[in-house]
Amino acid sequence: MAKEKQFVKDVADMEVDFPQWYTDVILKTELVDYGPVKGTMVIRPYGYAIWENIQNELNKRFKKVGVKNAYFPLLIPESYLKKEAEHVEGFAPEVAVVTHAGGNKLQEPLVIRPTSETIICDMFAKWMESYRDLPIIINQWANVMRWEKTTRPFLRTSEFLWQEGHTVHATHEEAEAETQLMLNVYKEFAENALAIPVLTGKKTEKEKFAGAVATYGMEAMMLDGKSLQAGTSHYLGQNFAKSFNMKFLDKDGELKYGYSSSWGVSTRLIGALIMAHGDQRGLVIPPVVAPIQVVIIPVAMHKEGVLDKANELKQAFENAGIRVELDSRDASPGWKFNEWEMKGVPVRVEVGPRDIENGKMMVMRRDTLEKQEYALGDVNAILDLLKVVQSNMLEKSRKMRDSRIKEADSIEGILQAVETKNFVKAPWCGCRECEDKIKEQTQATSRIISEDSAENKVCAVCGKKAEKVVVYARAY
RNA sequence: CGAGGUGUGGCUCAGUUUGGUAGAGCGCUACGUUCGGGACGUAGAAGUCGCAAGUUCGAAUCUUGUCACCUCGACCA
Numbered sequence: 001m002a003k004e005k006q007f008v009k010d011v012a013d014m015e016v017d018f019p020q021w022y023t024d025v026i027l028k029t030e031l032v033d034y035g036p037v038k039g040t041m042v043i044r045p046y047g048y049a050i051w052e053n054i055q056n057e058l059n060k061r062f063k064k065v066g067v068k069n070a071y072f073p074l075l076i077p078e079s080y081l082k083k084e085a086e087h088v089e090g091f092a093p094e095v096a097v098v099t100h101a102g103g104n105k106l107q108e109p110l111v112i113r114p115t116s117e118t119i120i121c122d123m124f125a126k127w128m129e130s131y132r133d134l135p136i137i138i139n140q141w142a143n144v145m146r147w148e149k150t151t152r153p154f155l156r157t158s159e160f161l162w163q164e165g166h167t168v169h170a171t172h173e174e175a176e177a178e179t180q181l182m183l184n185v186y187k188e189f190a191e192n193a194l195a196i197p198v199l200t201g202k203k204t205e206k207e208k209f210a211g212a213v214a215t216y217g218m219e220a221m222m223l224d225g226k227s228l229q230a231g232t233s234h235y236l237g238q239n240f241a242k243s244f245n246m247k248f249l250d251k252d253g254e255l256k257y258g259y260s261s262s263w264g265v266s267t268r269l270i271g272a273l274i275m276a277h278g279d280q281r282g283l284v285i286p287p288v289v290a291p292i293q294v295v296i297i298p299v300a301m302h303k304e305g306v307l308d309k310a311n312e313l314k315q316a317f318e319n320a321g322i323r324v325e326l327d328s329r330d331a332s333p334g335w336k337f338n339e340w341e342m343k344g345v346p347v348r349v350e351v352g353p354r355d356i357e358n359g360k361m362m363v364m365r366r367d368t369l370e371k372q373e374y375a376l377g378d379v380n381a382i383l384d385l386l387k388v389v390q391s392n393m394l395e396k397s398r399k400m401r402d403s404r405i406k407e408a409d410s411i412e413g414i415l416q417a418v419e420t421k422n423f424v425k426a427p428w429c430g431c432r433e434c435e436d437k438i439k440e441q442t443q444a445t446s447r448i449i450s451e452d453s454a455e456n457k458v459c460a461v462c463g464k465k466a467e468k469v470v471v472y473a474r475a476y
Numbered sequence: 477c478g479a480g481g482u483g484u485g486g487c488u489c490a491g492u493u494u495g496g497u498a499g500a501g502c503g504c505u506a507c508g509u510u511c512g513g514g515a516c517g518u519a520g521a522a523g524u525c526g527c528a529a530g531u532u533c534g535a536a537u538c539u540u541g542u543c544a545c546c547u548c549g550a551c552c553a
Contacts, residue, residue, distance in 0.1 A: 023546095034545095038544090038545080090552095093551080093552095094551085094552075115553095144553095146552075146553080148551080148552060148553095149477080149550085149551065149552085150547095150548095150549090150550095150551090150552095155553085156552070156553075160553075162553075207552095217553095228553095229553060230553090231553085232553070264553075265553085266553050267553095268553055299511080299512050300511060300512070301511075302510090302511070303511095330511095331511090331514090332510085332511055332513085332514065332515060333511070333512065333513070333514090334511090334512085334513035334514045334515085335513085335514045335515090336513095336514085337513055337514075338513075338514050339514085350512075352512055353512090354512070355512090362512085
């Protein structure tokens with residue numbers, strides 16, 4: 001039996017069981033290779049194309065809300081990191097440091113950015129003089145490095161790609177609103193581009209970003225019942241403004257510190273994509289971010305006219321703006337079917353002599369594996385189908401997620417729901433003590449975010465001091 | 477950093493207990509027959525068995541050391 005066939009069979013035999021499944025699928029589908037340095041990955045063209053699509057989709061949304069892209073240096077003077085006390089404490093254990101350059105020892109070591117708040121705030125301080133200069137809303141697409149102890153491709157690597165947005169505003173209200181706005185941008189993006197529904201909320205004191213006043217996060221439910229943090233948005237208050245002397249002259253003629261925020265998502269989103277949609281045959285990638293949206297497989301290629309027709313189709317799809325690939329390699333169609341299914345291409349089109357004779361094409365959608373005949377060359381039908389696949393994936397994902405949200409009003413209830421791999425909504429006072437207690441009892445494999453608002457009042461009826469709803473999740 | 481495990485052609489592994497010519501499947505190359513759900517035949521290329529030292533007539537196999545990687549924990553996007 002061919003190795004690939006064996007692989008697919010093995011996967012089919014198992015319940016969705018990360019992480020071995022996850023690693024196998026990633027390597028097999030040519031998303032990444034391991035890099036020579038532990039914890040680093042070489043993102044291969046197919047994997048990188050997903051990232052490019054994520055970038056495009058996010059950039060579109062950024063543009064709508066006035067975010068501009070820029071770039072800041074990789075190396076940061078060590079002293080910058082030390083300017084914000086909590087920040088340095090949070091990141092010091094995991095930074096890589098450059099001590100030598102040009103053959104000599106450097107006077108001041110340079111850290112490879114674990115995040116860029118410090119260097120960007122330093123520049124912001126120079127850019128802001130008047131309230132007229134505010135707000136400054138900047139994003140950068142970059143790589144960062146955090147020397148993590150254990151790593152897994154896309155989910156936690158030493159080096160990773162991300163976007164980090166940084167803003168500074170004249171008032172507390174504006175900065176906090178920006179934090180919320182971006183969290184909502186992420187949420188909408190996760191649902192409509194990645195087809196992954198997310199829960200958003202405030203993270204606990206213990207888990208907030210080093211140097212932030214408040215950190216908000218979004219959590220996505222993976223197929224194995226575990227939660228993955230898919231993005232964060234921080235309200236930084238005046239913490240960084242004071243450390244980096246970010247002052248401006250306000251309308252009233254007074255010199256004031258700005259209020260800042262930062263927010264980011266990373267290549268981890270690709271990991272989320274794999275774990276939220278994958279099935280026994282491999283990846284399932286939603287059309288919006290799929291590197292290849294439609295693959296055309298000519299059947300009985302050697303017969304006259306088949307390849308010509310396939311090329312014609314490809315051209316028609318391309319003209320309609322579809323990302324399409326024609327697989328004319330010398331291999332059996334069955335082999336190609338499996339290959340592209342494993343790689344998660346949302347729609348497959350088969351064209352053979354019989355189809356051409358009947359004026360039809362056989363179309364299979366990856367999300368449901370259903371086959372259906374369409375009129376040969378019906379581009380609009382394919383465009384519609386791509387939309388249907390996209391929305392169906394979100395729906396499916398939402399049902400799965402919702403079936404894994406439980407409610408509880410006691411520690412025992414929380415523990416039980418978490419053990420059986422669920423999100424738990426429960427009333428919570430929000431204090432550190434309860435957090436520690438919960439963490440300790442769940443062996444610290446849980447993450448807590450809280451939602452205020454409507455549901456809050458419902459829970460308050462339960463009595464006690466409950467003023468928040470806890471969304472309590474098992475961390476990956 | 478704690479606890480386990482694994483290092484043998486490109487990949488997945490067998491062989492190690494009991495030392496005796498380096499193996500299999502897949503992949504790869506060439507030619508031919510095939511092609512509507514992972515085709516087949518014939519011929520071929522490819523490995524200082526993670527590294528180092530030791531024991532021995534002889535080491536993938538035994539001993540010691542060392543390095544790398546993987547899994548599970550503590551820390552984190």
